[in-house]
Amino acid sequence: MPAARFQEEVEINSLEEIDQVNAEAWVMRRSDPRRLIGLALIARDKSLEKGYKKGLAYSYRSTGVAYLTMGQYQLALPDLLKSKAYFLELNDYKGASSALRNIGNIYTQLSVFEKAEHYYLVAVEYAEKSRDSKAITYVRTNLGLIEQLKGNYMKAISIMEGSLLAMRENGDEYAVSEILFNIGNNYLSANDIDSAKKYLDEALEIANKLNYLKGIAQSYVTLGQLYFKTGFNDKALNLMKHGVASALELNEKRIAAETYKLLSKVHKKMGNLVKALECMEMHDEMKSKLQLSDTKSLLDSLQGEIDLEKSEKKTLENKNKELEFAYAVIKDKNKDITDSIKYARHIQNALLPPADFLNNYINDYFIFYQSKEIVSGDLYWFNQRNGLVYFAVIDCTGHGVPGAFISIVAHNTLEQTFRELTEGTNAADFVNRSAQLFNEYIRQTYEDST
Template sequence: MKKLLLILLLLPLVGISGTKLDSLLQTYPTIKSDTEKIWILNQISVEYRISGSDSADFYAFKAVELAKRKNYIKAFPAIQLNIGLIYYNRGLYKKANQYFIKCTTTAERLNQPYWMAKGYTMIGEISRRLGNIKKAKKYFEMSMPIFKRLDALKDIAWGYIDLGNIYQGDEKTQIKYYMKAIEVAKEAREDLPLSDAYHILGNIYESKGDYDRALEYFKLCIHIEEENNFSYELAGTYSSIGEIYTKKKNYKMASSYLKKSKELADKYDALEVKEYYNRAMSNLMIEQGDYQAGYEFYLKYDSIDKIIFNEKKHQQIMELETSYETEKQQLVIDNLEKEKKLKNKERNLILGGLLTVVLFLIFLLNRFWVIRKQKLIIETQKEVVEEAHKEIKDSIQYAKRIQSAILPPTKLVKEYLKDSFILYKPKDVVAGDFYWMEHRDGKVLFAAADCTGHGVPGAMISVVCNNALNRSVREYGLTDPGLILDKTREIVVEEFERSEEDVQDGMDIALCNLNIKTNELFFAGANNNLILVKKGSTKLEDILKIKGNKQPIGLYSNPKPFTSHTIQLQKGDTFYIFTDGFPDQFGGPKGKKFMYKPFRRLLLEIHTKPMDEQLTILSKAFEDWRGNLEQIDDVCVIGVGV
């Protein structure tokens, strides 16, 4: 054990650029003690993880296997933390969290406060990334006193970074914690937390528009990350610098840095960095006017978490078909070879030739049955895939019927909003967008809502949010739009907190309450606005935009009460509420977004026409703009005339 401690103590003195890892790999075969081998295997995995190599998994699980075999539970917390960090770096937060929880519980049982605190820190960090700030703060505050008691400077530096991260929107407090982290990291000579603090400061100054100062911090990061071979962090820094050069319109430098980021992201297979890279490239292409390329990078960014349906079954079928073709080719080759032998020995080996023919016929018969069996297997596999596909389609159709049942019927809409239309275009069979209506004491409550995602996931969220709206009005008797949204948010967050998973989904919405007798309109919005076109309006400047609050219905770091707006409508006025699907649609001759200003101009042009005609014009305008491009989101537009 003394030999192991000496090696681990000398490692920081070894040169950079792989020599530390080389030293570990050279030392491992000379170690005779199994317990020392466990620690060395885990440290090799750590070094591979830091350098961005897939070999980190192999050595970590080799350490686990040896520790289990030798019942050396003392090493479990350190190994569990390392495996959690491997998954964390790849964006696999659920798997990572499972190992961090194992780390804390095992460390607590073994009375290992350091590893217990490390596990608390990473559970807090995952909670922060998933939007559960309250839980994140709780775990960070549990770990920090332990690190200070142990005088663990490196971890104290990380702790200050974690505390800074949870104060989003309070830049003064954030910068105070990050500067403390830099001070401690320098004292401890720990480059990774130092680089991380510099990177976050760069992000802060970038968000403030101080690009030159942001670049200073990012270039400090590059110096540290290149020197220490921090591949994962370096890929992210390259992307950040590329983003800044895009904003500074230095497209050549932006492209250069983003290319470096992609090379490292591909090597490391880091989902989060790849997602960041595709978003940055989309912005760069759009800034340069290449809207088609920008759209393609946007689709890559949007679909990074999607998987191909039943890929494994498809692969099995392909392998069977390949095997079948190989067997047929082998039959032809064997046939030619045997015919050649028969001709050469025909005179002297008649009996042997006859025997060969008989054996060949037996072989052909055998091959026939083998091939027939394989064809049956292929057909069966195809039937299984087709049946599974049919079941999924049937389930989606059933989900559509359920979602259609919660939408107000056209007859009800026309009964209470006689002069109105609803343009509703789901991207898929089922949608994340929905429209909603209730009637209370001569007042009509109605809304256009946009839930996280589209397709089946979006539809599932829409059912939860629709139910929350119904409860707010029917169960709690609310009619004020702002109070309804406050109560809806409360119900939705409460529903999601019941899940064992950290759910950060939610809804953007525009909600109206129209008094039919007095033409008084009350409005509140969550990230969505209301457009009012007064009677006689002829210019874009005449249009009134009533803004909703810039916060969603769901988990949010700094939630505030929703604001209700009151508008006295006049006869001849027209107003519209909508989700973002129409303005955000890519299309037109250059493949770019429709955008909000042209959308408002279109509403101004059609507001005097009958509602049925407005619906037709809007639907045609959307399809003409989209052309052959894919619809990227659900669309919902509601228009009401007074």
């Protein structure tokens, strides 16, 4: 088993080393998907051991894409769904976009275009959130592929030409090779042989340079189709044999199955009926297994989505319960605080002169006292001595609790000043003494108060 072999070679002791192994694995997604799986599984084991969600997200994405490359959709789908879930937990929209795009690729290959388009559009949404222009280009290419599979060849070419230009500028040769192949395939379907050959030749050249086995296989096979269409049967046969060999080396049974069907037609055209029958039998056997696998993939994907939806619903329910509990705690604390402030209001009101006291000394008056908050930063004060009435209306700095504290200090200041009154004290002396006492109470200098 590949994972066991690579476990002997790779030692991981830190989260940084997990990231490094995942990065090394990802580079191999097109050139060596089997080795990728081995490395990614090592990173996954260590991530599980350390509870490292980022490591799990990238590991599942890597294995999902590797299985997709090899046409093993029933293995690819659950891994990509798990990858998407971990990326979203981490608020990594770029990673989530990548996982969703590859899920869309699976549904495209299964010809479930409506679901493919759904995943592509969500992938674009996340790519835009993360400002990942390269990912947006990838998804647009995939949408072009859907148009191709629907038979809208020129529309597909138009979409892909824009993607090709962007990928050339980005220097992504794997993507360039893939898009060149798709454009060439569209031209071949539209019977534009010259344009098809031009794009397919360049796609094969780049794939060979990169040792991109899937690109090599599909380019050989499609060039073989081109030569078969134009009557060059020997050339077609040779190219298709190379193509099926590359596909089998990669374990890309889907490409291999379609190639055997094409080889059957070529052999029949050349009069090799026994070979034609053998190739058709190979095609039928592979196709039958693939159909069973595709059905299982669809069922697995649906079950995966149902399980994920249940998990997300459960998570949401738990979060709602946590919010309800937090709200209840805050509500209780708020009630305690409010009750305390209301009690403080009673204390503050008790400091105000009562109406029956005022009525003994003043006949024609009214009081309008309305605090902005529960407690007030304003107050009125009244007292009398020897037939003289003393009153003050005070606006303290601040509202609510801070203002209320200041108002109590102000009240105490007035009371003490009143107690110190001597014969002949005028209003100015009263105010100055009150200010002096107030500053002493709050330890504030005259300069601070100006």
